[in-house]
Amino acid sequence: MTDFSQRWAWADINLGLIQHNTAIIAQRIAPTEIWAVVKAGAYGHGAVQVSQAAISAGATGLCVALVEEAIALRAGGISAPILLLSEQPASQAHDIVSHDLVATVSTVIGASAIATAAAQVGQVASVHMKIDTGMHRVGVAPSEALALAQFITSNESLRLDGIWTHFAVADTPTHVANAAQLKLFTDTLDMLASHGITAPCIHAANSAAALTVPDSRFSMARIGIALYGLLPGPDIRDACSGLIPVMSLRSRVSALRWIEAGDAVSYGLRRPVLSKSLIATIPLGYADGVPRRLWESQTSVLINGTPREICGTVSMDQLMVNCGSDSSVAIGDEVVLFGTQGEHTVTADDWAARCGTIGYEIVCGISARIHRRYV
Numbered sequence: 547m548t549d550f551s552q553r554w555a556w557a558d559i560n561l562g563l564i565q566h567n568t569a570i571i572a573q574r575i576a577p578t579e580i581w582a583v584v585k586a587g588a589y590g591h592g593a594v595q596v597s598q599a600a601i602s603a604g605a606t607g608l609c610v611a612l613v614e615e616a617i618a619l620r621a622g623g624i625s626a627p628i629l630l631l632s633e634q635p636a637s638q639a640h641d642i643v644s645h646d647l648v649a650t651v652s653t654v655i656g657a658s659a660i661a662t663a664a665a666q667v668g669q670v671a672s673v674h675m676k677i678d679t680g681m682h683r684v685g686v687a688p689s690e691a692l693a694l695a696q697f698i699t700s701n702e703s704l705r706l707d708g709i710w711t712h713f714a715v716a717d718t719p720t721h722v723a724n725a726a727q728l729k730l731f732t733d734t735l736d737m738l739a740s741h742g743i744t745a746p747c748i749h750a751a752n753s754a755a756a757l758t759v760p761d762s763r764f765s766m767a768r769i770g771i772a773l774y775g776l777l778p779g780p781d782i783r784d785a786c787s788g789l790i791p792v793m794s795l796r797s798r799v800s801a802l803r804w805i806e807a808g809d810a811v812s813y814g815l816r817r818p819v820l821s822k823s824l825i826a827t828i829p830l831g832y833a834d835g836v837p838r839r840l841w842e843s844q845t846s847v848l849i850n851g852t853p854r855e856i857c858g859t860v861s862m863d864q865l866m867v868n869c870g871s872d873s874s875v876a877i878g879d880e881v882v883l884f885g886t887q888g889e890h891t892v893t894a895d896d897w898a899a900r901c902g903t904i905g906y907e908i909v910c911g912i913s914a915r916i917h918r919r920y921v
Contacts, residue, residue: 554798554878555830556917558885559591561599563792567773568603570788575756578763581607581629581749583770585615590835590909591774591793592918594622600773601626607648609768613638616647629674629708631768632684639663648672648707652686654697657704664703673698674708674747677734679727681714688734695743708747709735713762716754717779724755728762754778757785776905777895791893793909794885795916799849799877800864801827811866812858817841824869825857828881833862835912836883841865843900849881850874851888884908 572580582605583589588596597608597619607627610616616628629648636659642649643663651657651673664671675695678685686694698706711731715721731750738744748764753772755762771778775791803825805811810818811825826849832838838860846853847867857868869875884892894908901908 558794564599565603572604579766580605583609585611590912661701661703672707677711679711679730709745710749719758795883797881799826799879800829831863848887
């Protein structure tokens, strides 16, 4: 029965598929541990729920971008290790220590702030040192890594639990930069080891590298986009076989009207129909994360198991699709914007390809106005 009590737009998040994807990846990269990347609300899927599912399927830690994200996980009952993926402002050092978070540090100033906060409460703080091997975004330069590592290991309030780096072109596995970064990283590890400095957790691989560059796996891999069943890049498709998208975006037909040949719909009246057509209005738009430019690429949604083309400019709260001569479409019929209905599937990666972007941006862009339904 159609539920008229809720907004007719929602996202289904299949937590069983988080478990499925986690288990598949774990099997493929064993014995490397998985730390699930759940920043940005688990890429729009829901951080607490996804974290619980990933941990239940074998993930041993979590990664986030912000202290606030980690604190929300702790408030949600998550006790697993949580790594902050970049050095945070010194003003947040107390929160990092008090919530038992693993800080990434790449400067002596940053490490000192964590040490001071830990000393004030009589704790020893776990830190991972990030090496910039070529991404040139954050991280300590290899030439400065020894000085930072020595500062950390000589401070009784700090424990060097990890050393890591991040690839810039892992989504293209054959790119020469991957091998160059990997060599610089291993050379830096060897240099540190020659001075008696090691760490129990060494990591370099994100989803793409973990699945395609075995030498990058080390003791732990940071698995993000693959966890959600989406492609890290077009060159990774074969390595992602068996992974299934976790999110589907759904709605219902909210209005119907027939228009004549030559008429058009929505702002700008940009695409007149060629024949008399039934137009279905769908009650979500770009404020919900549906890219406005989807209409330009003749993208289809699914209604009653049939692809139906978006036929006019996507507006803030609504979009319209052309159902042609099919008079069987009714108000309240379920619409699948991406996901599976009948024999057809539309994916967030399909949307990304049509918009000239990546699947990450699509799922992260599904706004808070869209209710997440966990199934």
